[in-house]
Amino acid sequence: MNTTTTPVDAPEQLFGALSEELGPSAVLTGAEIPNRNCKDWHSLPQVPLAVIRPVDAQGLSSAVVECRRLGLPFVAQGGLTGLCGGAVPEAGWVAISLERMTGIDEIDRAALTMTVKAGTPLETIQTAADDADLFFPLDLGARGSCAIGGNLSTNAGGNRVMRYGMTRELVLGVEVVLPDGTIITGLNKLLKNNSGYDLKQLFIGSEGTLGIITRAVLRLFPKPKSTMTALCRVDDYGAVVALLQSARRDLGPLLSAFEVMWPDFWETATTRAGVRPPLTGGEGFYVLLEVQGTDQQIDAPRLEYWIERTMDLGLVSDATIAQSLAQTHDFWAVRDTGELGRMIGPRLSYDIGLPVSRMDEFATNCKASLGLQIPSCQSIHFGHIGDGNLHLFVWVPGSPAGAQPKDVVDGIVYGLVKEMSGSISAEHGIGSFKKKWLGHARSEAEIALMRTLKKALDPDNLLNPGRVI
Missing domain, CATH: 3.30.70.2740 (Alpha-Beta Plaits)
Structure with a gap:
């Protein structure tokens, strides 16, 4: 319930003190609110009462405390590339946008970690790791728009989960603002740390309902020295499963992606959507696999030998290996659903x-x-x-x-x-x-336990209420 005596139809009056504290352009109301803060990729627009844009955890904490004082529901926003309506405000809510909380605090080459602010785009993090001759493996189609805080809050998956795990496996520590404004600074950089509860896991995957992640310590990996992509056609799904088992056994930790396109997908993509197929002339299931290794001279022959062997065994009907970066892009273009979605x-x-x-x-x-x-x-x-x-x-x-x-x-x-x-x-x-x-x-x-956690951390149910549970 709104406990303030100031009318909600004059929202600029609600946040006067907060605006002074956070500075110019930190609090937006009325016509100042951008369209981007009103929806995610699959939601209808909902204009919030205000958009608050802090630059650090202390500013975000002040915004949370003020929302609680006024009794106003609030929701955290990152890149707004979500598909389930998890970061979309409702009428009378306040959107707390992390769009100004961007940047990389540190890359620790010895610890193989990167400490980042939560509003930083995923692609920025990938590039920074690459420039340091390291590798951050999380990857998804919205890499240029999505923010790492949103990736953490939804426990994003992507293309390389089978090798590196979901996002929660790529995080060592987080800084979080709780629903009462308390700042928890747990920017742990240790891979082995069993000192009590692993509190970061409360917030990773909780979709911004238990707290707002403001910074994170991410795990980095040595940069792969070779990345190869192959496209295979198999006759039926039984062969798909057998091929996956063979790849896991014979390629081992080199295998980083195993994508499958059913016949209905392949036909739609290559005939109706007009994507030029790298393999032609056969029906069946199409498997796109990625292999990342440490030595091109060793890894390439190993992949070639494995494909030849699977064809000799009858698991694979046809196959091709990308010989250039352009061909790799062509292979992934078939699997990319962007153009396909526009056609459908x-x-x-x-x-x-x-x-x-x-x-x-x-x-x-x-x-x-x-x-x-x-x-x-x-x-x-x-x-x-x-x-x-x-x-x-x-x-x-x-x-x-x-x-x-x-x-x-x-x-x-x-x-x-x-x-x-x-x-x-x-x-x-x-x-x-x-x-x-x-x-x-x-x-x-399980759902009852989720509700117990929510009630314990957010007893007034003001942080992103009505989401998940």
Whole structure:
């Protein structure tokens, strides 16, 4: 409840003292509020009461304390590239944007760490690591726009999870502002630290509902000396699983990505979307794999030998290895959903986790159920199969975004996920869009524990309320 006596229809009067403390352009109201702070990639615009833009944890803490004094709900915002409505304000809320909290504090080559501010774009971090002859492995399509704080708060996945793990495996310490304004500075740089609870894990993946991450210590790795990309065609999903097992066994830690495109995805991308296929002349599943090593002279022959052997064994029908950076980009362009999404138009997107052995069973049953209940419906399947993450696009051709049959499709997709003991969100989070389906992937006891944690840290339920649980 709003406890201030100042009318909410004059929001600039609410934050006068805070504006003086944080400086010019730190508090935006009314017509000053940019459109970017009103929505994420898949949400309808919602104009907040105000946008507060601190430059450090102390300023953010002051903003939190003021929001609490006024009884106003508030939400943290990073790059706003989320897909589940987790950082979108509602009417009467305050958006606390980390867009001015950018920069790299330190790169420690001995410890293999980088300390960064939470608003720093992921691509900036990747480039800084590369310039230091090191490597930060987190990578996803929104790398140029997404902020590392958002990556941490959603425990982002991406293309290299099977080798390096989810984002939580790439973080050693965090600085966090709690819902009451308390600053917790836990910028640990030690890989081994069992001194009590691992508090950072409370905030990584909690989608900004338990605290606001302001800085982080990230793990770096030696820069790969060789990166190779191969594209393989296999006849059926059984061969996909066998190829994955072979790659894990024979390529070992060199294997960094194993992406699979179902026949429906490949056909849509290469014929309807006009992407030029690197391999032609055959139906089946297409596997895009990446190998990163330490010696090009050793690693390249090893990959070539492995592919030749899998073809001799009949696992692979056809294959090609990228011979240049341009060819590597061409390979990934087929898997890139940007142009494909523009061709399809309005669609429903799903990000689910499933046992690898049952992914094709899911795809077959899902397509059949969609066809029975929505005869005009179309769908395509693809994903990071090496880490159990399947994506699908579902759409009714010619229907605008608001007319896509979301409720029916959600019921089919998440119903099958529940039957197969999967996850309704492999990497994108829950936000507000998937909240009603959380019980399909989490038990009542687990959800009750989540609520207990939320109540303990945010008893007035003002930090990003109504999200996740």
